[in-house]
Amino acid sequence: MSNHTDQLRSGRTSLLIAIRAGVTFIVLCGLLYPLLCTGLAGLLMPNQAGGSLLKNGNGDVVGSELIGQKFTDPAYFHGRVSSIGYKADASGSNNYAPSNPDLLARTRASIDEWKQNNPEVPIEQLPIALISNSGSGLDPHITPESAYVQVPRISSLTNLTEEQLHSLVKAHTEDRDLGLFGEPRVNVLKLNMALQEMISRS
Amino acid sequence: MGIVQIAIVLIVLILLVKPIGTYVYHVFSNKQNRSDAVFGPFENLLYKLIGLKSFAGMTWKAYALSVLLTNVVLVGIGYIVLRTQNLLPVNPSGIDGMEETLAFNTIISFVTNTNLQHYSGETGLSYFSQMAVIMMMMFTSAATGFSVAIAFIRGLTSRGTTIGNFFQDFVKAHTRIFIPAAVLVTLVLVALQVPQTLQSTINVTTLEGDTQSIAIGPVASLEAIKHIGTNGGGFFGANSSHPFENPSPLTNVIQILSMWLLPAALPYAYGLFSGNRKQGWVVFSAMMTLFLLFLTTVYIAETRGNPVINELGIDASQGSMEGKEVRFGIPQSALFTAVTTAATTGTVNNMHDTLTPIGGLVPLAEMMLNVVFGGKGVGIVNMLMYAILGVFLAGLMVGRTPEFLGRKIEPKEMKLIAIVILVHPLIILGPTAIAFLTELGQGSITNPGFHGITQVLYEFASSAANNGSGFEGLADNTPFWNIATGIVMLMGRYVSMIAMLAVAGSLAAKQWVPETIGTFRTDNGLFAGILIGTVLIIGALTFLPAVVLGPIAEQLTLR
Numbered sequence: 001m002s003n004h005t006d007q008l009r010s011g012r013t014s015l016l017i018a019i020r021a022g023v024t025f026i027v028l029c030g031l032l033y034p035l036l037c038t039g040l041a042g043l044l045m046p047n048q049a050g051g052s053l054l055k056n057g058n059g060d061v062v063g064s065e066l067i068g069q070k071f072t073d074p075a076y077f078h079g080r081v082s083s084i085g086y087k088a089d090a091s092g093s094n095n096y097a098p099s100n101p102d103l104l105a106r107t108r109a110s111i112d113e114w115k116q117n118n119p120e121v122p123i124e125q126l127p128i129a130l131i132s133n134s135g136s137g138l139d140p141h142i143t144p145e146s147a148y149v150q151v152p153r154i155s156s157l158t159n160l161t162e163e164q165l166h167s168l169v170k171a172h173t174e175d176r177d178l179g180l181f182g183e184p185r186v187n188v189l190k191l192n193m194a195l196q197e198m199i200s201r202s
Numbered sequence: 203m204g205i206v207q208i209a210i211v212l213i214v215l216i217l218l219v220k221p222i223g224t225y226v227y228h229v230f231s232n233k234q235n236r237s238d239a240v241f242g243p244f245e246n247l248l249y250k251l252i253g254l255k256s257f258a259g260m261t262w263k264a265y266a267l268s269v270l271l272t273n274v275v276l277v278g279i280g281y282i283v284l285r286t287q288n289l290l291p292v293n294p295s296g297i298d299g300m301e302e303t304l305a306f307n308t309i310i311s312f313v314t315n316t317n318l319q320h321y322s323g324e325t326g327l328s329y330f331s332q333m334a335v336i337m338m339m340m341f342t343s344a345a346t347g348f349s350v351a352i353a354f355i356r357g358l359t360s361r362g363t364t365i366g367n368f369f370q371d372f373v374k375a376h377t378r379i380f381i382p383a384a385v386l387v388t389l390v391l392v393a394l395q396v397p398q399t400l401q402s403t404i405n406v407t408t409l410e411g412d413t414q415s416i417a418i419g420p421v422a423s424l425e426a427i428k429h430i431g432t433n434g435g436g437f438f439g440a441n442s443s444h445p446f447e448n449p450s451p452l453t454n455v456i457q458i459l460s461m462w463l464l465p466a467a468l469p470y471a472y473g474l475f476s477g478n479r480k481q482g483w484v485v486f487s488a489m490m491t492l493f494l495l496f497l498t499t500v501y502i503a504e505t506r507g508n509p510v511i512n513e514l515g516i517d518a519s520q521g522s523m524e525g526k527e528v529r530f531g532i533p534q535s536a537l538f539t540a541v542t543t544a545a546t547t548g549t550v551n552n553m554h555d556t557l558t559p560i561g562g563l564v565p566l567a568e569m570m571l572n573v574v575f576g577g578k579g580v581g582i583v584n585m586l587m588y589a590i591l592g593v594f595l596a597g598l599m600v601g602r603t604p605e606f607l608g609r610k611i612e613p614k615e616m617k618l619i620a621i622v623i624l625v626h627p628l629i630i631l632g633p634t635a636i637a638f639l640t641e642l643g644q645g646s647i648t649n650p651g652f653h654g655i656t657q658v659l660y661e662f663a664s665s666a667a668n669n670g671s672g673f674e675g676l677a678d679n680t681p682f683w684n685i686a687t688g689i690v691m692l693m694g695r696y697v698s699m700i701a702m703l704a705v706a707g708s709l710a711a712k713q714w715v716p717e718t719i720g721t722f723r724t725d726n727g728l729f730a731g732i733l734i735g736t737v738l739i740i741g742a743l744t745f746l747p748a749v750v751l752g753p754i755a756e757q758l759t760l761r
Binding site for chain 2: 010011014015016017018019020021022023024025026028029030031033034036037038040041042044045048049050051052053060061062063064066067068069070071072073076080086087088089090091092093094095096097098099100101103104107108111123124125126127128129131132133134135136137138139140141142143145176177178180181182183185189192193196
């Protein structure tokens with residue numbers, strides 16, 4: 001019998017500790033931790049903590065270097081397919097399975113569009129990354145090859161030579177991190193900002 | 203270059219296993235050590251705040267009860283916060299209270315360390331909920347699982363009737379592991395451009411003159427604990443593929459190591475507890491062998507790509523890039539996929555729904571086995587359960603009483619283990635069948651054909667393994683899916699947790715049998731082989747038919 005009351009008492013003690021632990025850890029992990037981190041980050045690294053924003057010559061914010069933008073003007077470099085149209089208040093893709101007929105239809109449409117807008121570049125050179133949907137729908141990058149294949153189109157629509165554009169892409173190609181991790185890539189927004197500047201200067 | 207960068211991450215992991223495993227052992231062996239001077243005062247304050255006076259060891263029943271009570275309290279408070287977030291402070295985007303089945307699903311998802319997300323972070327949660335519920339549970343559920351794993355190891359390796367004090371373990375897991383590690387990783391991530399701000403959206407005029415409103419917030423602090431605690435619930439809907447959550451390959455590597463290090467170090471800590479480090483390395487090498495098998499499969503499958511698209515005549519040399527990010531490419535995506543489902547984190551840096559069928563089979567199979575490293579606690583406990591099973595099978599074959607770490611394995615333990623082994627497939631395959639038999643389940647499938655079967659199977663495997671990743675195409679925010687996966691997550695977490703604590707309690711109380719020349723050794727390569735064999739045979743017997751109907755059939759029809 002005494003064993004039974006002992007168990008009951010220890011159960012009640014455990015419940016009280018559990019309740020106090022619940023409140024304590026909500027305050028500690030749920031409030032103090034994120035606020036401490038926000039404070040430290042804002043103090044030490046305000047630019048990174050604020051979303052790595054990019055400004056144009058006039059000092060206006062034109063976007064974040066991490067978030068891709070939608071480019072439809074054929075005189076700009078274009079980014080990857082985004083089912084959400086680079087709307088950055090949400091994120092994601094339409095998750096087409098490899099066997100989904102809609103995936104095939106969308107890819108065929110992209111290829112047809114490519115043929116129309118880039119008659120100089122055969123589709124054998126069209127990199128798969130450029131006509132596939134990124135996971136986030138906000139991918140800020142394209143592969144260097146995806147940028148080079150757009151050079152003939154952009155050159156024919158602007159007053160810039162293919163050589164000028166090639167060196168522009170080259171200058172904006174980022175290597176793998178530490179020369180090792182990930183893939184070489186080109187930030188489309190930064191590339192187009194530089195392109196715009198080049199056009200206005202020439 | 204792809205293989206080199208993967209190999210380097212693996213080498214870094216293996217080099218860190220020993221120091222981190224040793225540290226974990228020192229934290230939980232409760233012997234005096236140097237770190238007491240650093241963390242002691244803060245811990246004493248926390249003990250006072252929660253009213254913990256006695257540090258006496260608990261029986262397995264008392265330990266399990268303390269786990270459950272603490273979790274119930276957190277669920278209660280968290281549920282109320284989610285339902286009433288519209289009335290609570292820090293809600294700059296004016297988000298409404300959460301619908302009841304979604305709140306039920308969400309709260310269970312986070313208390314069980316699953317982090318299946320049927321809501322979308324940008325539109326479903328206020329900042330207060332993100333912090334006070336989601337972030338808090340990311341710590342507490344990880345600490346809970348970690349404590350249970352340590353208690354299980356204690357039961358296996360010590361004698362007596364107690365397996366440690368839950369509240370003490372719970373506090374120390376926070377103060378000496380999760381909180382310091384999370385603050386450190388947060389600052390590193392911010393330095394590498396992950397945002398950390400209380401601002402809610404940034405409105406910009408784009409280069410082409412459109413407007414773009416960019417959702418932002420305290421992302422880095424969530425990313426840190428999301429991976430260290432093997433939680434996986436993202437700040438944004440697209441999870442770690444979102445460039446704010448995971449802006450570069452370097453942050454990708456940091457996130458991989460953050461979620462992988464503790465689960466990989468636990469076998470080593472187990473070796474130290476058992477007084478024979480070889481025991482730990484045997485478990486580790488069994489896990490690593492299985493992992494390499496899966497990693498190779500997904501890497502090759504994704505590099506080869508989707509035959510349907512490859513035939514269109516474009517330059518498809520890069521592999522399947524649908525649902526992947528350019529900065530990660532195939533190597534960093536494949537590695538992330540293999541690790542996130544091994545460590546049952548469930549964070550994704552590419553969309554698993556869009557993986558090639560065989561590539562998608564890898565995360566699915568890892569969750570079905572649920573022993574390849576495993577998340578906070580679950581992996582090592584399950585692997586040790588298979589070790590006991592392996593000893594039992596080997597004992598049956600040679601006609602000897604099976605022993606594990608000097609204790610006889612008897613019917614009581616085997617019955618408990620049988621329950622755990624049977625419940626896992628039951629709560630995956632049972633609900634999958636129900637989903638196919640009902641309109642409510644079928645209606646959510648978005649990809650036609652065999653892939654639809656995989657979508658459903660994946661959702662329940664992810665819930666049962668407390669992983670939380672998804673084939674995200676599934677339209678799963680409906681009462682049917684919210685309730686069904688909620689129940690599966692609960693059973694996946696607590697049935698095995700309680701049964702395995704019972705096994706630990708039962709083994710701890712047993713007489714030790716002295717080791718003789720006839721004792722079956724569990725610290726050599728032969729046993730590692732038996733362990734891998736046991737895992738694969740049981741897994742294949744259970745899940746092969748379902749897997750054939752899903753990914754394998756899809757692969758065969760792709761042409």
